[in-house]
Amino acid sequence: MHHANHHYGHSHILARYCGLPDPRHPPRIQGYLQHGWNIGDGLAPGTPYVSGSRLLVWSEETRRRSWSQGRRNVVVVGAPFAYLVAMTPPPGQPGDGTIFYPFHGWEGQQVHGDHQRLIDEVRATETGPITACLYWNEYQMRSVRDLYEKAGFRVICHGYRGFWWQDHNRDFLVSQLAELRRHRRVVSNRLCSAIWYGLVAGREAAVYGDPMVLDNADPTFGGEPRLHRQWPELYGQETDFATCHRLARAQLGADELAGPEELRMLLGWPKEGYV
Helix, strand or coil, rough: CCHHHHHEEEEEEEEEEEECCCCCCCCCCCCEEECCCCCCCCCCCCCCCCCCEEEEEEEEHHHCCCCCCCCEEECCCCCCCHHHHCCCCCCCCCCEEEEECCCCCCCCEEEEHHHHHHHHHHHHHHHCEEECCHHHHHHHHHHHHHHHHCCEEEEEEECCCCCEEEEECCCCHHHHHHHHHHHHHHEEECCCHHHHHHHCCCCCEEEEECCCCEEECCCCHHHHHHHHHHHHHHECCCHHHHHHHHHHHHHHCCCCCCCHHHHHHHHHHCCEEEE
């Protein structure tokens, strides 16, 4: 199984949805499961991938883009986060304040930009308590964390996504859903998975501020300019929830989720036992 299938606890969420007896140790997924929202073919740029393997993507839009890139064994299964939302009853109380997700780097690429300028803009725009959720990469940088803490933000991290079958936080998305529902709004300086997740979880969302620059960013699919051009409805300090919610459901395949039996078949999981 490709190690990215475990990222963010994706395979564990799907095993739970399918009703497997031990979802903490899911069986091998037969194929590559899209592990993050992107504007390409469902594979992260440079991902090692065995040609001809099944590609399990989140949405019909991604399937069509993948087809245009010459891939044929592509199946829409929906985003694991959408399955998690379907399995998790909403809280009885509305959220309060804003959760902010700054654009982040990872092991192979770092982000360059002015965090203080972002902080100032978020503080000037948002009302109520503000939580800054840093990706593990920036959370480990004391100088970055200090900026948000000194600004009075509550600073959190959902944990490490995992890498090469090690150190996975199986409850990454469980924690993220709980935090999103704790707040009224989710904002970021780039259109990203967290924005779509917040919308599907029923929260207002907005994208504004300096989008920052990623080291050696791959321009193949258009980058930040394309994001702004293709999804202008998400940009600005105020957006229309109904419109953005509809777009989010399409991006996460939330209206195309498979039933447990069908999903087991698509993932190559047997009805009984593990492989």
